[in-house]
Amino acid sequence: MNIKTASNDFPISDLLRDRWSPRAFNGLPVENEKLRRIFEAARWSPSASNLQPWRFIIGEKGSVTYDKIFSTLVEFNKLWAVTAPILMLSMTKKTNNKEEHNNSADYDLGQAVANLTFQATAEGLFVHQMGGFNVAEAVKLFNIPEHFSVATAIAVGYLGNPEVLHENLKKMEISKRERIKANDFVFCGTFGQNTELFNL
Amino acid sequence: MNIKTASNDFPISDLLRDRWSPRAFNGLPVENEKLRRIFEAARWSPSASNLQPWRFIIGEKGSVTYDKIFSTLVEFNKLWAVTAPILMLSMTKKTNNKEEHNNSADYDLGQAVANLTFQATAEGLFVHQMGGFNVAEAVKLFNIPEHFSVATAIAVGYLGNPEVLHENLKKMEISKRERIKANDFVFCGTFGQNTELFNL
Numbered sequence: 001m002n003i004k005t006a007s008n009d010f011p012i013s014d015l016l017r018d019r020w021s022p023r024a025f026n027g028l029p030v031e032n033e034k035l036r037r038i039f040e041a042a043r044w045s046p047s048a049s050n051l052q053p054w055r056f057i058i059g060e061k062g063s064v065t066y067d068k069i070f071s072t073l074v075e076f077n078k079l080w081a082v083t084a085p086i087l088m089l090s091m092t093k094k095t096n097n098k099e100e101h102n103n104s105a106d107y108d109l110g111q112a113v114a115n116l117t118f119q120a121t122a123e124g125l126f127v128h129q130m131g132g133f134n135v136a137e138a139v140k141l142f143n144i145p146e147h148f149s150v151a152t153a154i155a156v157g158y159l160g161n162p163e164v165l166h167e168n169l170k171k172m173e174i175s176k177r178e179r180i181k182a183n184d185f186v187f188c189g190t191f192g193q194n195t196e197l198f199n200l
Numbered sequence: 201m202n203i204k205t206a207s208n209d210f211p212i213s214d215l216l217r218d219r220w221s222p223r224a225f226n227g228l229p230v231e232n233e234k235l236r237r238i239f240e241a242a243r244w245s246p247s248a249s250n251l252q253p254w255r256f257i258i259g260e261k262g263s264v265t266y267d268k269i270f271s272t273l274v275e276f277n278k279l280w281a282v283t284a285p286i287l288m289l290s291m292t293k294k295t296n297n298k299e300e301h302n303n304s305a306d307y308d309l310g311q312a313v314a315n316l317t318f319q320a321t322a323e324g325l326f327v328h329q330m331g332g333f334n335v336a337e338a339v340k341l342f343n344i345p346e347h348f349s350v351a352t353a354i355a356v357g358y359l360g361n362p363e364v365l366h367e368n369l370k371k372m373e374i375s376k377r378e379r380i381k382a383n384d385f386v387f388c389g390t391f392g393q394n395t396e397l398f399n400l
Contacts, residue, residue: 006244008240008243008244009236009240010233010236010237010240011237011240012237012240012241012244012319013215013241013318013319013322015213015318016241016244016315016318016319017244019244019246020246021246032397033210035397036209036210036382036397036398037210037211037212039382039385039386039397040208040209040210040211040212040382041212041213041216042385043208043379043380043382043385044206044208044212044216044217044219044377044379045314046219046220046221046317046329048329048331049331050378050379052379052380052385054385055385055386055387055391056385056386056387057386057387057388057391058386058387058388058395058397059388063388064389065388065389103331104306104331104351104352106304106306106307106310107306107307107309107310107313107351107352108310109307109310110306110307110308110309110310110311110314111310111311111313111314111317113307113311114245114310114311114314114315114318115216115314117246117311118213118215118216118314118318119212119213119216122213129246129248131248131249131303131304142387142390142391143390143391144391145391148391151304151307152304152307177244178250179243179244179250179252180243180252182236182239182240182243185239185242185243185252185254185255185256186239186255186256186257186258187255187256187257187258187342188257188258188259188263188265189264189265190342190343191255191257191342191343191344191345191348192343195258197232197235197236197239197258198236
């Protein structure tokens with residue numbers, strides 16, 4: 001349980017219920033064995049035709065790689081990501097082994113990042129994914145080949161005190177997590193039609 | 201532990217290690233409370249700007265919805281999916297609240313399906329995702345609106361005996377799970393450059 005524990009309608013694994021995306025990290029570095037394990041979790045994710053289209057670039061605070069990833073972030077994300085001990089970029093190989101477009105690449109990267117996040121939560125870590133960064137700049141800084149596509153920037157670390165954040169960010173850090181109801185996204189019969197599953 | 205337990209290089213959560221995508225299900229129905237919990241797990245997945253672009257259509261064996269989903273599968277998948285007690289379609293809302301394209305929709309759906317899969321594994325269930333189905337037919341059969349995109353078909357159920365499968369499928373069912381090494385997808389400094397993390 002933590003301040004952002006999901007207000008779930010049905011019981012789910014603690015590792016899913018207590019996961020959220022903080023902006024305040026406590027500055028402690030992440031142990032190498034934990035980093036190895038979160039990537040190992042990503043590694044065993046499923047993918048279409050087992051193509052494993054996920055790739056990551058990782059930077060630890062104080063390194064050139066970290067500074068390069070940080071430099072691509074939009075100003076809003078720079079405000080808080082400065083406290084993260086680890087920054088990553090996630091990307092996909094856009095093609096299959098025949099150089100054809102892999103339609104499932106983004107979907108499968110999402111699954112791998114979810115696996116990584118699940119293991120991170122099991123390790124006491126928190127993960128915050130970002131879309132707010134300059135993709136073209138990231139491609140240039142890391143010489144990312146043409147048939148790869150950068151998807152997200154990801155901060156990883158231990159939870160910090162919201163008090164260190166800017167006033168506006170502090171409010172977001174302690175606000176309730178909101179989701180649409182299961183009836184709004186699970187259908188039966190035809191698109192948009194409710195199932196009887198959630199009518200208790 | 202099961203016959204397909206990952207040959208992992210570093211320890212990971214049992215729920216990730218023992219997850220795999222079987223083709224033989226044992227025919228037992230899935231309890232409604234477990235279905236509610238796996239969708240609840242998907243519900244608390246993260247998404248870009250909290251857009252929650254995931255949608256599902258679920259059919260239980262014996263229902264019209266199940267038969268419609270089954271009818272869209274390619275012949276190879278029909279061979280084995282016939283034993284699955286639950287079939288689903290996963291899809292994304294392609295646009296954000298301003299009717300602009302949501303670049304993260306597929307990635308976020310992948311995360312939601314991964315969350316659903318963790319919870320399913322925690323419930324003793326197995327999940328097998330498929331790309332092999334007729335998307336245009338699915339769109340027609342379920343009146344899926346234009347700004348939604350069907351991504352995968354998904355079988356869910358309890359593990360069955362590989363002996364029930366066709367000879368060729370049986371071999372796949374008991375073959376070792378293969379993955380590229382972490383050094384092949386985690387980089388540092390520049391794209392393709394190894395980190396020191398995995399040099400033990």
